[in-house]
Amino acid sequence: MNIKKLLTIAGSDSSGGAGIQADIKTFSAHKVYGMSVITAVTAQNTTGVKSVYELPVEMIRNQMESVFTDMPPDAIKTGMLSNPEIIECISEGLLRHKGSNLVVDPVMVSTSGHRLLSEDALSALKDHLFPLARVITPNIYEAEILSGGKISNKKDMVDAAMEISNKLDGWVVIKGGHLKECCDDLLYSKDEKLWLKARKINNKNTHGTGCTLSSAIASNLALGIGVKKSVFKAKRYVNSAIREGLDLGEGRGPLLHHF
Ligand SMILES: Nc1ncnc2c1ncn2[C@@H]1O[C@H](COP(=O)(O)OP(=O)(O)O)[C@@H](O)[C@H]1O
Numbered sequence: 020m021n022i023k024k025l026l027t028i029a030g031s032d033s034s035g036g037a038g039i040q041a042d043i044k045t046f047s048a049h050k051v052y053g054m055s056v057i058t059a060v061t062a063q064n065t066t067g068v069k070s071v072y073e074l075p076v077e078m079i080r081n082q083m084e085s086v087f088t089d090m091p092p093d094a095i096k097t098g099m100l101s102n103p104e105i106i107e108c109i110s111e112g113l114l115r116h117k118g119s120n121l122v123v124d125p126v127m128v129s130t131s132g133h134r135l136l137s138e139d140a141l142s143a144l145k146d147h148l149f150p151l152a153r154v155i156t157p158n159i160y161e162a163e164i165l166s167g168g169k170i171s172n173k174k175d176m177v178d179a180a181m182e183i184s185n186k187l188d189g190w191v192v193i194k195g196g197h198l199k200e201c202c203d204d205l206l207y208s209k210d211e212k213l214w215l216k217a218r219k220i221n222n223k224n225t226h227g228t229g230c231t232l233s234s235a236i237a238s239n240l241a242l243g244i245g246v247k248k249s250v251f252k253a254k255r256y257v258n259s260a261i262r263e264g265l266d267l268g269e270g271r272g273p274l275l276h277h278f
Pocket residue numbers: 130157158159194195196197202203204217218219220221222225227228229230232254257258261
């Protein structure tokens with residue numbers, strides 16, 4: 020059986036809703052083979068992140084070497100990267116092994132408010148990782164940090180995407196999940212601007228939506244689908260996973276992945 024191989028480089032979420040666990044579930048749902056490089060272990064559940072343990076850079080490098088020298092992935096997705104040393108190690112490994120179809124989810128702070136990327140890691144992210152990416156997927160808050168402007172509406176999203184894509188060759192997806200009125204996402208490159216429209220689903224259980232979207236995009240790219248169609252299909256996947264209305268835990272519960 021010829022199966023596509025997907026790698027997630029991200030943090031572990033003990034509650035299984037976000038991070039590595041959400042990524043692998045999404046990969047399986049797309050019938051691709053999932054592999055992982057774990058950057059950090061979080062103790063978290065539906066009510067929030069309790070603590071974080073960052074793995075030593077050497078261990079991260081060893082995980083990358085093990086994967087790339089034996090089963091080179093057809094696409095890669097990055098999530099929680101914690102600090103500049105980890106970002107530099109990952110960028111160096113991706114460059115050396117010519118990692119392609121890279122989707123960067125620039126995870127900074129969990130929706131529950133816990134910092135998942137140190138403040139001094141921003142320039143490493145922009146200078147080392149973004150140039151390797153085919154698609155980056157900031158949420159509204161991350162797009163504000165990356166563009167330096169406030170985002171309150173769809174016009175602000177376009178301005179931010181323009182600013183962010185100045186320093187990129189690839190595509191930017193600004194996720195609108197935290198907008199008040201709707202959940203439209205913006206897919207933007209230097210030559211094109213497309214809206215992915217969606218009504219806000221009235222469901223508090225949206226833990227891991229960002230991880231799921233970026234993993235679904237990476238799965239589609241690995242399957243040989245172009246960027247635009249990959250993002251549209253991924254948006255549909257997340258939408259239906261939220262719509263399932265799984266209700267686990269006391270706080271913001273996870274999504275239901277379709278196998
Ligand atoms: N309540 C919702 N209804 C419909 N789509 C949603 C909802 N919340 C998030 N999304 C979608 O989920 C994806 C992830 O977005 P978002 O929640 O903004 O990312 P993050 O988890 O990184 O903060 C986007 O496609 C967004 O539009």
